[in-house]
Amino acid sequence: LAGAFWTRPMQDGRSSQAMLDLVERMRDLRAQGRDIRIVALDRATGDPTDRDKVMAARLREAKIAVPKAIVIALNGNFHNSLAPDGASAPMGTRLRDLMPTALTVSYTSGRIWACMPDCGMHAIEGSKKSAAAWSIELEPVSIGDRRWNGIFHVGALHASQPAVADPHAPPPNAETGAMPNY
DSSP: OOSHHHHOSSOOGGGBHHHHHHHHHHHHHHHTTOOOOOOOOOOSOSOGGGHHHHHHHHHHHHHHHSTTOOOOOOOOHHHHOOOOOSTTOOHHHHTGGGOOOOEEEEOOEEEEEEESSSEEEEEEEOOOSOOOTTEEEOSOEEETTEEESEEEEOOSBOOOOBSSOOTTSOOOOTTTOOOOOO
C-alpha cells in the first residue's frame, strides 16, 4: 500500500478498499489451494493513448499462459466495449478474436468515489430500467458507438473509499487519533 499506485492524488475504484479486500480474498483462496491468479492490466506508465492497447496485451498474455482458464477482467465500461475499431479502440475491441463476453454495468443510483474534479463521495443517478440486482441480461446493447454482449445489473452503488487515505491530507488528530473526513 505504500507504492505510488495506492498513494497517487487521483484515487478511483482500482485502489479502493473494496478492491484491496477483493485482492486479499483471492490471496486467501489461493492459500487454500485454489488455482487463482491476479493480473494487473492497467499501468500508469507510458503514453496514455496506448492504455487500452497495453491492457489488451496484458489480458491476452494471461489467457495464452493458461488457455483453459476462465478469465474475469474487472474494468470500466469504456474499456471492455467491443466497439468501435480504430487507433483508439477500447481493450474489448482488441480482444474480439478471443470471443469475450463483455458486459456493461447498470445500476439504479447510489454514491461513487471519484475525482470529478474534487475527490470524494458523489451521488450518481442510474438507470430507470427495473431489473433484479445481481442479474445478467445477455442481449446485445449499444450506447452511442459502444457495444457489449449484455448488461450486469448491480442495483444501488455503494462507494468504497480509497484503501489509503489521501497522502496529501493533514495527519490524524494527535489528541483523538481520528482521521480527517473524506
